[in-house]
Amino acid sequence: MKKLHDHYFKKAKDEGYAARSVYKLKEANEKYGFIRAGYAVLDLGASPGSWTQYVVEQVGMNGKVVAVDINPLKNKTGVIFLQKSVFDVTQEDIKQGIGGFDVILSDMAPRTTGAKDVDHLRSIALCERALELSIALLKNNGVFFCKIFQGRDMDAFVRTCREAFREVRLFKPKSSRSESVEIFVFARGVTTLRSVS
Numbered sequence: 790m791k792k793l794h795d796h797y798f799k800k801a802k803d804e805g806y807a808a809r810s811v812y813k814l815k816e817a818n819e820k821y822g823f824i825r826a827g828y829a830v831l832d833l834g835a836s837p838g839s840w841t842q843y844v845v846e847q848v849g850m851n852g853k854v855v856a857v858d859i860n861p862l863k864n865k866t867g868v869i870f871l872q873k874s875v876f877d878v879t880q881e882d883i884k885q886g887i888g889g890f891d892v893i894l895s896d897m898a899p900r901t902t903g904a905k906d907v908d909h910l911r912s913i914a915l916c917e918r919a920l921e922l923s924i925a926l927l928k929n930n931g932v933f934f935c936k937i938f939q940g941r942d943m944d945a946f947v948r949t950c951r952e953a954f955r956e957v958r959l960f961k962p963k964s965s966r967s968e969s970v971e972i973f974v975f976a977r978g979v980t981t982l983r984s985v986s
């Protein structure tokens with residue numbers, strides 16, 4: 790398994806990506822095809838920036854990418870970057886004149902403590918904030934793709950997603966360490982009533 794991760798680390802370096810996490814998003818996009826040319830995408834927890842780099846490539850010249858993180862981005866080309874906590878950034882900060890987002894990503898992770906329960910609850914808090922922003926800012930058929938650390942409150946979070954979206958799936962990328970507690974929620978089509986169309 791370590792070999793596999795050395796492989797992704799080296800691949801990211803060779804291909805010029807800021808982190809190997811890019812291959813998780815790539816795998817998901819190859820499966821679901823949800824990030825396309827011309828799309829408006831919000832990337833929460835974007836630093837050091839491999840997902841953002843990939844998204845900028847996929848959406849192209851006619852797309853728009855907004856990224857948020859407390860830490861800096863390595864490469865800000867083609868991105869509107871807000872260096873703020875997701876708990877402080879407002880919907881107005883994020884909107885940037887964009888009518889609604891086609892995709893909202895969250896790869897946010899708390900600084901891990903080693904205490905699984907604490908890490909899980911902090912991950913849930915980040916996911917809930919990402920979900921709140923997604924319900925408010927996604928277009929009607931938009932996609933919310935969110936990393937979550939598995940644990941006792943995960944089912945409740947997935948249930949809340951099922952109440953807010955038409956389609957919800959769980960996705961574990963091959964490039965994610967098998968011993969890692971992370972898993973991704975893929976949700977499409979906001980059903981909750983809002984002002985975005």
Ligand SMILES: C[S@@+](CC[C@H](N)C(=O)[O-])C[C@H]1O[C@@H](n2cnc3c(N)ncnc32)[C@H](O)[C@@H]1O
Pocket residue numbers: 807808810811833834835836837838839840841857858859860873874875876896897898899900915
């Ligand atoms: C696994 S990294 C993201 C990697 C990124 N997707 C990439 O491909 O380079 C998780 C990120 O979540 C960010 N994060 C954690 N808490 C946050 C918060 N409250 N607001 C914004 N970002 C946060 C961390 O700063 C960290 O950069």
